[in-house]
Amino acid sequence: MKIKKYSIGVDLGGTNLRIAAFTHDDGLLETILLPTRLAAGREAVVDDMCTAIRTLESRYSAAHELTGVGVGTPGPLELPAGVLHNPPNLTGWDGFDLRAAIESRLNRSVVLESDANVAALAEAILGSGRSMHLDSLCMLTLGTGVGNGIILNGKVWDGAAGMAGEAGHATIYPDGIPCPCGSYGCLEMYASATAVVRAANHRIATGTAPALAGSTWTAHSLADAADQGNMDAKQIFVDAGRALGISLAALVNTLNLPLYVVGGGLAQAWHLMKDTIFKELYQRSYVYRFTAPGSPLATRNPGGTTHVLPAELGPDAGLLGACILPFAESSLG
Amino acid sequence: MKIKKYSIGVDLGGTNLRIAAFTHDDGLLETILLPTRLAAGREAVVDDMCTAIRTLESRYSAAHELTGVGVGTPGPLELPAGVLHNPPNLTGWDGFDLRAAIESRLNRSVVLESDANVAALAEAILGSGRSMHLDSLCMLTLGTGVGNGIILNGKVWDGAAGMAGEAGHATIYPDGIPCPCGSYGCLEMYASATAVVRAANHRIATGTAPALAGSTWTAHSLADAADQGNMDAKQIFVDAGRALGISLAALVNTLNLPLYVVGGGLAQAWHLMKDTIFKELYQRSYVYRFTAPGSPLATRNPGGTTHVLPAELGPDAGLLGACILPFAESSLG
Numbered sequence: 001m002k003i004k005k006y007s008i009g010v011d012l013g014g015t016n017l018r019i020a021a022f023t024h025d026d027g028l029l030e031t032i033l034l035p036t037r038l039a040a041g042r043e044a045v046v047d048d049m050c051t052a053i054r055t056l057e058s059r060y061s062a063a064h065e066l067t068g069v070g071v072g073t074p075g076p077l078e079l080p081a082g083v084l085h086n087p088p089n090l091t092g093w094d095g096f097d098l099r100a101a102i103e104s105r106l107n108r109s110v111v112l113e114s115d116a117n118v119a120a121l122a123e124a125i126l127g128s129g130r131s132m133h134l135d136s137l138c139m140l141t142l143g144t145g146v147g148n149g150i151i152l153n154g155k156v157w158d159g160a161a162g163m164a165g166e167a168g169h170a171t172i173y174p175d176g177i178p179c180p181c182g183s184y185g186c187l188e189m190y191a192s193a194t195a196v197v198r199a200a201n202h203r204i205a206t207g208t209a210p211a212l213a214g215s216t217w218t219a220h221s222l223a224d225a226a227d228q229g230n231m232d233a234k235q236i237f238v239d240a241g242r243a244l245g246i247s248l249a250a251l252v253n254t255l256n257l258p259l260y261v262v263g264g265g266l267a268q269a270w271h272l273m274k275d276t277i278f279k280e281l282y283q284r285s286y287v288y289r290f291t292a293p294g295s296p297l298a299t300r301n302p303g304g305t306t307h308v309l310p311a312e313l314g315p316d317a318g319l320l321g322a323c324i325l326p327f328a329e330s331s332l333g
Numbered sequence: 334m335k336i337k338k339y340s341i342g343v344d345l346g347g348t349n350l351r352i353a354a355f356t357h358d359d360g361l362l363e364t365i366l367l368p369t370r371l372a373a374g375r376e377a378v379v380d381d382m383c384t385a386i387r388t389l390e391s392r393y394s395a396a397h398e399l400t401g402v403g404v405g406t407p408g409p410l411e412l413p414a415g416v417l418h419n420p421p422n423l424t425g426w427d428g429f430d431l432r433a434a435i436e437s438r439l440n441r442s443v444v445l446e447s448d449a450n451v452a453a454l455a456e457a458i459l460g461s462g463r464s465m466h467l468d469s470l471c472m473l474t475l476g477t478g479v480g481n482g483i484i485l486n487g488k489v490w491d492g493a494a495g496m497a498g499e500a501g502h503a504t505i506y507p508d509g510i511p512c513p514c515g516s517y518g519c520l521e522m523y524a525s526a527t528a529v530v531r532a533a534n535h536r537i538a539t540g541t542a543p544a545l546a547g548s549t550w551t552a553h554s555l556a557d558a559a560d561q562g563n564m565d566a567k568q569i570f571v572d573a574g575r576a577l578g579i580s581l582a583a584l585v586n587t588l589n590l591p592l593y594v595v596g597g598g599l600a601q602a603w604h605l606m607k608d609t610i611f612k613e614l615y616q617r618s619y620v621y622r623f624t625a626p627g628s629p630l631a632t633r634n635p636g637g638t639t640h641v642l643p644a645e646l647g648p649d650a651g652l653l654g655a656c657i658l659p660f661a662e663s664s665l666g
Contacts, residue, residue: 076623078630078637085623085630136493148587152485159589160469161630161637163620170583171617174506174575183582183617242507249516250503250583254481256492284504284516287496290409290418297411297418297494304411304494 006064008056009323010049010071011115012036014089017045019052021060022323030056031319042093043101050105068111070325072318073098075114079162082112088180089144111325116141117156117165118321119313120149123261125324127312137259138251139311140167140244142266146188150255155328167251168192172243190243193219193266199236209235223269234272241273245280252285252306263311270310281308339397341389342656343382343404344448345369347422350378352385354393355656363389364652375426376434383438401444403658405651406431408447412495415445421513422477444658449474450489450498451654452646453482456594458657460645470592471584472644473500473577475599479521483588488661500584501525505576523576526552526599529569536565556602567605574606578613585618585639596644603643614641 004023011018013036020031032052037044053069060066074089082099084090102110113121120139123129129137135154141147146168150157157164168188169181176185177198189195200217203209209232212225225233248260262270262277281288290297291306298305313320337356344351346369353364365385370377386402393399407422415432417423435443446454453472456462462470468487474480479501483490490497501521502514509518510531522528533550536542542565545558558566581593595603595610614621623630624639631638646653 076619078623078634081634150587152490157485157588159620160591160639161589161620161624161634163623164587164589166586166589166618166620167583169586169617169619171579172504172507174579181619182622183619246504246507250500251587253499253502254483254497254584254587255490256494256497256499258493284502285499286409286502286514286516287492287494287499289515290411290496291494301411301414301494306493 004064005067006060007067007323007326008053008069009319009321009325010053010069011118011319011322012045012049012071012073013115013318014038014074017049017052018319019049019056020319020323021056022320023064024327028316028320028323029060032056038091042090042096046098046101046105050102053106068326069102069106069108070111070113070118070322071098071102072113072115072118072322072325075116076163076166077112077114079112079158081162113156113158113321113325114147114149114162114165115318116147117149117158118325119147119263119317120151120165120261120321121156121324121328122317122321123263123311123313124151124154125328126320127317128261128309129259131312132259132307134258134307136257137261138167138255138257139261139263140191140247141317142192142262142264144192144194146192147264167247170247170250172246187243187247191240191247191266193264196222196236196240196266199239200233203232203236219266219269223272226269226272237269237272238276240266241276242280244273245277246284248277248308249281249284249288252281252288256287256291256306258303258305258307260306260308261311262309263313263317267310277308336396336398338400339393340400340656340659341386341402342652342654342658343386343402344451344652344655345378345382345404345406346448346651347371347407350382350385351652352382352389353652353656354389355653356397357660361649361653361656362393365389371424375423375429379431379434379438383435386439401659402435402439402441403444403446403451403655404431404435405446405448405451405655405658408449409496409499410445410447412445412491414495446489446491446654446658447480447482447495447498448651449480450482450491451658452480452596452650453484453498453594453654454489454657454661455650455654456596456644456646457484457487458661459653460650461594461642462592464645465592465640467591467640469590470594471500471588471590472594472596473524473580475525475595475597477525477527479525480597500580503580503583505579520576520580524573524580524599526597529555529573529599532569532572533566536569542568552599552602556605559602559605570602570605571609573599574609575613577606578610579617581610581641582614582617582621585614585621589620589624589639591636591638591640593639593641594644595642596646596650600643610641
């Protein structure tokens with residue numbers, strides 16, 4: 001009997017810690033879900049992670065061969081070192097050598113990537129990239145912030161220090177909203193779940209959204225209100241779509257990838273943003289106009305088409321991407 | 334005696350047509366300079382080009398072996414087809430199959446790239462990339478417009494349809510100056526030679542640059558005036574530097590390449606723009622702050638440093654890049 005190769009993936013988040021065993025044929029074999037005990041300190045969190053990894057290893061290594069362990073972590077993550085640099089979602093972890101902390105406990109090497117990069121890898125290998133037979137893509141993950149990952153020819157593009165894929169902090173409005181990153185007008189300030197709630201509250205406070213006044217909003221309830229015809233709620237998503245369209249136009253013009261994917265929780269409001277996204281893309285990117293589905297170029301040369309789509313994978317993208325990491329190869333710029 | 338390999342490169346511009354023979358050891362062996370006879374029509378221009386290529390071939394093929402012919406052309410250029418799409422600097426060439434026109438005359442295959450991509454390739458292989466021992470870079474070429482080329486691991490990043498490297502048309506100011514490309518507020522409208530002259534004329538017309546009034550300006554004379562202390566001229570370059578800094582910050586955040594290079598005629602005013610460029614980079618890119626020369630990360634891990642520099646190569650970059658093309662490999666996304 002041939003022994004199946006499996007991997008163990010870790011999705012380290014600011015709230016939850018998920019550890020799973022995975023094979024290409026069977027997907028997630030088993031997932032261990034733990035709280036991320038930030039209050040107990042980073043060493044305790046790594047202890048929890050490594051205990052779970054060893055639990056899965058003891059359970060699956062009899063019948064399977066372990067290819068490796070992949071870890072997706074909130075960034076900024078320096079590679080190849082594996083050191084975190086002031087990660088906003090892991091307070092107190094600045095300068096933490098996450099790679100050394102894990103590898104010394106497991107006594108084996110692990111593959112590390114930022115969470116947005118592993119989500120993009122999963123989308124490329126198991127999501128829309130697989131469906132479209134395309135192995136290069138740029139993904140924007142709209143959650144608390146805006147994550148970004150770039151996959152070129154099937155590999156994560158890490159950049160020189162592992163910090164590629166921060167298009168969420170590209171400037172959209174140069175004199176716009178101050179961002180915790182130190183800049184102004186970052187995409188993240190306009191197109192994250194946090195941003196649409198902030199925009200609603202700002203409009204309520206300035207009296208420019210009477211149809212929203214008197215309620216407390218979440219990104220989800222705003223989308224529901226928009227779906228039910230609330231014009232002020234609809235405008236919030238039009239504004240988010242404009243920022244996304246400006247960002248995507250720049251990314252299309254710069255990289256001309258065959259596939260751009262929008263994921264994360266706020267992507268559930270794709271239908272509320274897409275008209276504005278494509279209007280901006282058409283206006284701001286002649287590369288997009290030349291290569292959009294249905295254009296003469298795309299009709300003649302389907303491989304040259306630019307596809308812009310909502311992500312196929314849901315909240316498991318980060319965990320699946322971490323599981324794939326040991327099978328994939330990263331590309332250092 | 335070992336036969337040396339040589340290439341023939343073509344730099345097709347809207348005004349000049351340059352054709353050269355090249356070896357890696359000896360550089361440009363001979364250059365033929367011709368006017369680009371746009372009024373005579375595109376077939377006549379390709380005739381001129383191919384006659385010059387055959388002249389060089391007959392001269393050098395006795396003692397050398399021809400590796401190939403490389404052509405840099407104004408874009409947008411569709412690859413691998415080799416078809417031009419409404420190129421602003423080659424009026425009347427929309428839809429022209431430049432590859433077929435050249436290959437049918439020469440009866441051999443040629444390597445085509447847009448002019449900004451070949452300039453970036455030259456800078457990577459023969460310019461700052463060679464000096465710094467780095468084979469990935471992003472180049473902005475500030476001329477009549479703003480060209481852009483991206484080199485990853487020594488190869489031109491063409492993108493899915495050959496149209497990567499149009500960061501000159503990334504939006505800087507969403508409601509800014511209308512651009513001939515159909516968008517608003519493109520980098521090209523703020524940081525090209527054309528843009529600084531336009532800015533001077535606009536400021537004169539609106540009475541906001543008294544120290545510039547009464548003269549006709551070129552990018553060169555504006556830089557001279559700034560060097561001589563003209564405050565209004567200085568401000569023009571501060572404004573261009575701000576747009577460049579915003580653009581470079583987004584490119585650093587997105588790609589985290591080890592090297593960003595600014596070339597083209599306006600890069601001669603680098604000293605007038607650089608303080609603003611780096612101020613914006615520091616503010617708008619935490620990837621840059623973490624990886625700038627002198628940062629703890631860069632000191633510990635020199636390969637992770639982000640370098641932002643003026644280009645080493647001058648006006649020959651495009652011709653040299655075309656000559657290198659047959660020796661290099663392109664990377665279709």
